[in-house]
Amino acid sequence: MSAPARGARRARVRALAKINLDLRVLGKRPDGYHELRTIFQTISLADTIDIAFTRSPRTVIEIEDPLQLADNLAVRAARLALDTMGVSGRVALRLVKRIPMGAGLGGGSSDAAAVLLALPVLAGKFIPLPVLAQMAADLGSDVPFFLVGGAAVGIGRGTEIFPLPDAPSRTGVLAVPDVHVSTAEAYRRLSPRLTTESEQNKIFSFQSLASAGGVSETGCNDFEAVVMEQYPQLALLKKRLERAGAAPALMSGSGSAVFGLFRTRDQSFRARNALSGEKAVGISLVNRTRYRAMWWRALQEHIEQKLWPPPSRYAR
Numbered sequence: 001m002s003a004p005a006r007g008a009r010r011a012r013v014r015a016l017a018k019i020n021l022d023l024r025v026l027g028k029r030p031d032g033y034h035e036l037r038t039i040f041q042t043i044s045l046a047d048t049i050d051i052a053f054t055r056s057p058r059t060v061i062e063i064e065d066p067l068q069l070a071d072n073l074a075v076r077a078a079r080l081a082l083d084t085m086g087v088s089g090r091v092a093l094r095l096v097k098r099i100p101m102g103a104g105l106g107g108g109s110s111d112a113a114a115v116l117l118a119l120p121v122l123a124g125k126f127i128p129l130p131v132l133a134q135m136a137a138d139l140g141s142d143v144p145f146f147l148v149g150g151a152a153v154g155i156g157r158g159t160e161i162f163p164l165p166d167a168p169s170r171t172g173v174l175a176v177p178d179v180h181v182s183t184a185e186a187y188r189r190l191s192p193r194l195t196t197e198s199e200q201n202k203i204f205s206f207q208s209l210a211s212a213g214g215v216s217e218t219g220c221n222d223f224e225a226v227v228m229e230q231y232p233q234l235a236l237l238k239k240r241l242e243r244a245g246a247a248p249a250l251m252s253g254s255g256s257a258v259f260g261l262f263r264t265r266d267q268s269f270r271a272r273n274a275l276s277g278e279k280a281v282g283i284s285l286v287n288r289t290r291y292r293a294m295w296w297r298a299l300q301e302h303i304e305q306k307l308w309p310p311p312s313r314y315a316r
């Protein structure tokens with residue numbers, strides 16, 4: 001990638017990973033997607049993205065990406081943002097990936113959301129949150145959540161987001177096995193096992209969890225049954241985390257990452273050591289106040305008005 005042009009407006013942003021504190025799949029919808037009830041939560045693991053924007057008559061989007069993905073979601077997000085703003089210019093993206101792919105941690109989705117949040121600021125344009133949310137949903141089911149971060153309920157395809165109040169931060173351990181799970185494939189395996197009978201129970205128990213603010217020592221993930229059947233080493237990881245005192249210990253999204261949350265830092269630290277031989281990192285939950293502060297710090301030098309981050313339609 002060539003050096004960013006002179007006169008470019010630049011920002012370095014962090015795109016956080018997510019875990020699902022709870023994930024229930026109710027059934028297949030007429031549009032082919034599945035109806036979900038989930039609780040998303042941002043965590044401290046993050047990619048770093050350098051974004052440079054220069055106005056010019058012709059649009060060119062360049063990316064320096066170690067994974068060399070043919071169809072990078074961040075590039076699609078940049079194109080969509082420029083089109084929506086009616087702005088042309090040169091966008092240079094440099095991606096430092098730390099969030100593993102195919103792990104259920106929303107890495108690609110978070111990168112895309114980060115571009116949707118940062119590029120309008122660098123271009124000096126404002127896109128209202130409902131418009132951003134629609135753009136995000138067009139890019140992927142997990143993308144809208146990263147516009148708000150913290151803990152949030154996701155319903156529908158996972159794109160209808162209802163922020164939950166901040167809870168005290170917790171620490172944990174994230175184990176990332178060398179397994180790449182295809183989300184579409186995981187849904188295909190799960191779909192025939194979903195029954196309407198269990199739907200009512202799922203909604204009921206999910207509602208009690210959500211009304212408790214998403215913070216719980218339990219939680220469930222409907223994908224575990226099918227994905228752990230295919231990759232028994234993930235079930236073993238979950239057991240090891242539980243034995244180390246994790247509450248809950250769960251797979252994230254459609255896997256393959258498995259996380260455990262602990263009551264104390266000390267317990268987290270010991271659990272991480274106990275997982276010797278596995279790829280595991282210490283994590284902490286990042287609430288919305290911290291998420292917004294992080295975004296504010298990254299972009300404040302470019303922000304001309306106080307209306308940022310875009311206020312939620314639920315904000316009072």
Ligand code: C5P
Pocket residue numbers: 032033034035036139140141142156157158183184187
């Ligand atoms: O929306 P996204 O592109 O991330 O979804 C990837 C795939 O996962 C979809 O093509 C679909 O097969 C499946 N999916 C689903 N129901 C959802 C979300 C995703 O069936 N709520």
